[in-house]
Amino acid sequence: MNTIEADGLTKVYEGIAVVDDLNLRVSGEIYGLLGPNGSGKTTTVNMLTTLVHPTSGTASVCGYDVMRESAAVRRSMSYVPQDMAVDIRLTGWENVELFAKLYGIKDKAERRERIEYVLDIMNLTERAGDMTKKYSGGMRRRLELAQALVHQPNVLFLDEPTVGLDVTSRRSIWEYITKLRGTGMTIFVTTHQMDEAERYCDRVGIIKKGVLLNEGTPAELTSDLDDVIIIRTDSDLPRSLPDGVIPVKSEDGETVFSAKDGSGSLDPLLDAYRADGGKVFSSSVRGPTLEDVYMQAIGPGEEAPFDEDRFRNMMRRR
Amino acid sequence: MYGVLAYAQRDLTRWLRSPMNVISTLVMPAAWLIFMGVVLPGTDKGYLDFITPGVLVMTMLNAGLFGGSSLMFDKVLGYLNKFLAAPTPRESILAGKIIFITVRGLLQALVIQIIAILVGATVLSFWAYLATFAILALFGVFVASFGTTIALYLGNHDSYAAAQSFLSMPLYLASTAMLRYDQMPAALYYIAKANPLSYAIDAARTASAGTFPVPEVLVLILISVIMALLCTRMFRRATIS
Numbered sequence A: 001m002n003t004i005e006a007d008g009l010t011k012v013y014e015g016i017a018v019v020d021d022l023n024l025r026v027s028g029e030i031y032g033l034l035g036p037n038g039s040g041k042t043t044t045v046n047m048l049t050t051l052v053h054p055t056s057g058t059a060s061v062c063g064y065d066v067m068r069e070s071a072a073v074r075r076s077m078s079y080v081p082q083d084m085a086v087d088i089r090l091t092g093w094e095n096v097e098l099f100a101k102l103y104g105i106k107d108k109a110e111r112r113e114r115i116e117y118v119l120d121i122m123n124l125t126e127r128a129g130d131m132t133k134k135y136s137g138g139m140r141r142r143l144e145l146a147q148a149l150v151h152q153p154n155v156l157f158l159d160e161p162t163v164g165l166d167v168t169s170r171r172s173i174w175e176y177i178t179k180l181r182g183t184g185m186t187i188f189v190t191t192h193q194m195d196e197a198e199r200y201c202d203r204v205g206i207i208k209k210g211v212l213l214n215e216g217t218p219a220e221l222t223s224d225l226d227d228v229i230i231i232r233t234d235s236d237l238p239r240s241l242p243d244g245v246i247p248v249k250s251e252d253g254e255t256v257f258s259a260k261d262g263s264g265s266l267d268p269l270l271d272a273y274r275a276d277g278g279k280v281f282s283s284s285v286r287g288p289t290l291e292d293v294y295m296q297a298i299g300p301g302e303e304a305p306f307d308e309d310r311f312r313n314m315m316r317r318r
Numbered sequence B: 001m002y003g004v005l006a007y008a009q010r011d012l013t014r015w016l017r018s019p020m021n022v023i024s025t026l027v028m029p030a031a032w033l034i035f036m037g038v039v040l041p042g043t044d045k046g047y048l049d050f051i052t053p054g055v056l057v058m059t060m061l062n063a064g065l066f067g068g069s070s071l072m073f074d075k076v077l078g079y080l081n082k083f084l085a086a087p088t089p090r091e092s093i094l095a096g097k098i099i100f101i102t103v104r105g106l107l108q109a110l111v112i113q114i115i116a117i118l119v120g121a122t123v124l125s126f127w128a129y130l131a132t133f134a135i136l137a138l139f140g141v142f143v144a145s146f147g148t149t150i151a152l153y154l155g156n157h158d159s160y161a162a163a164q165s166f167l168s169m170p171l172y173l174a175s176t177a178m179l180r181y182d183q184m185p186a187a188l189y190y191i192a193k194a195n196p197l198s199y200a201i202d203a204a205r206t207a208s209a210g211t212f213p214v215p216e217v218l219v220l221i222l223i224s225v226i227m228a229l230l231c232t233r234m235f236r237r238a239t240i241s
């Protein structure tokens, strides 16, 4: 049995399948669901956390069916939604205490110990007595993690945990997540930050318009792609290119090529520019990244610059 | 039950920490009382005693309608989603909210009752007060459920604020708060007879006079239960998609 299983999981809103026949097997790892805004990440998480009923298909968390045994699912997992929601008129301690109670930790001493423990892991002990109104974005996110961890869940669902945070906070959130994985917890996280996913996720799935296009470890996914050569030049493309070097795009005086063997192809490529009397200001070679995999899967221009999702959440009437 | 108390406690703590909210709902009813008791000292004491139950019920009405938006806010601000993902039975979110709104209303009514005594209302027996506040609690459950249902249906603050001001004054004026049934023109009489506020006010008056108002209380229990059930249905509709 996998910790998270989904078979043919589908959600239809207004005639559109926003999650379309999703199959998942996730256990004891950090699994990243990647996709642009509106691709169905939140809907997927909401179905797995029993907040949204699937239109069809099944899913289970820790062996419990999300529809038939939803209460048992909720006892086994914790969920930190995309939009930050800590009570600003409660202290950090009180925010965590509320969830300790909601998770049914009735024994006072035990509750106290758990709260102290999670606040300590999240580095919030010193500020525990302050109103969370005074907390920074990163602290609020950590407080939400503390709330989620207070009952020692087997699975943690995090919807865009680093969105809107600065670089240092992002890194510390990911480091906490990595530590939790070390304790055997399964972590299901959504993000559209490719660099973070590549660095911290054990396995990722790329979703577009509700369909899972690609799945694997970041290394597996990138190994299928060619190296990338970037040339800064004001010249046109050379008339003849070395074998296996394919131009990908050219903009702002920067031309990007792909090649199986990037470093081996660089010199022949530079020679080709010189042969035409062109001038190359600088050049670089890098291996493929998850971002390249993602861009290839999603296609250019699909990333909405405006966060519609957030806007819709704020404006949605019901 | 444990979850219900946790939710209610959360709301009470948050409320007590924002002094403006604590005071604002008291201004109207306190103004009525002080106007009757201090500004018009010539009027007979009987009229102050007559309107005090109405002003107490008005306090509950305003507290309940004001609190009606609370769950809707929890939803809009994302708290509700976190609560719904917790293992406590989901209905305890709603129960905690209704209890919070009612308890808050009762605390405000208590302040109003004290002001009434200070400006000259007759001091009643302990049992009369107990009966009065039990009636107020029942009415509180009714209004809190009513307000919460409307707010969840409308789904945003602006529409609900409009509905709230649209409802509160007419309900008060078209009740037995200011006039006895025999002083009313026919049209008003029938409206007042159908107005839940009248039942609460009549019941509170009878209780102040020293008898327990069985028929009115039965009506209040009935409409509170019906309204709480409607509210539960609305809550389920608003939380499950």
Ligand SMILES: Nc1ncnc2c1ncn2[C@@H]1O[C@H](COP(=O)(O)OP(=O)(O)O)[C@@H](O)[C@H]1O
Pocket: A013, A014, A018, A035, A036, A037, A038, A039, A040, A041, A042, A043, A044, A309, A312, B241
């Ligand atoms: N309650 C809803 N009613 C109608 N459409 C919805 C609802 N929730 C989400 N959607 C739509 O489903 C699609 C996927 O949304 P979402 O799962 O939030 O994507 P993501 O989290 O990847 O940004 C979007 O097009 C969104 O507009």
Ligand SMILES: [Mg+2]
Pocket: A041, A042, A043, A082, A159, A309
């Ligand atoms: Mg989302």
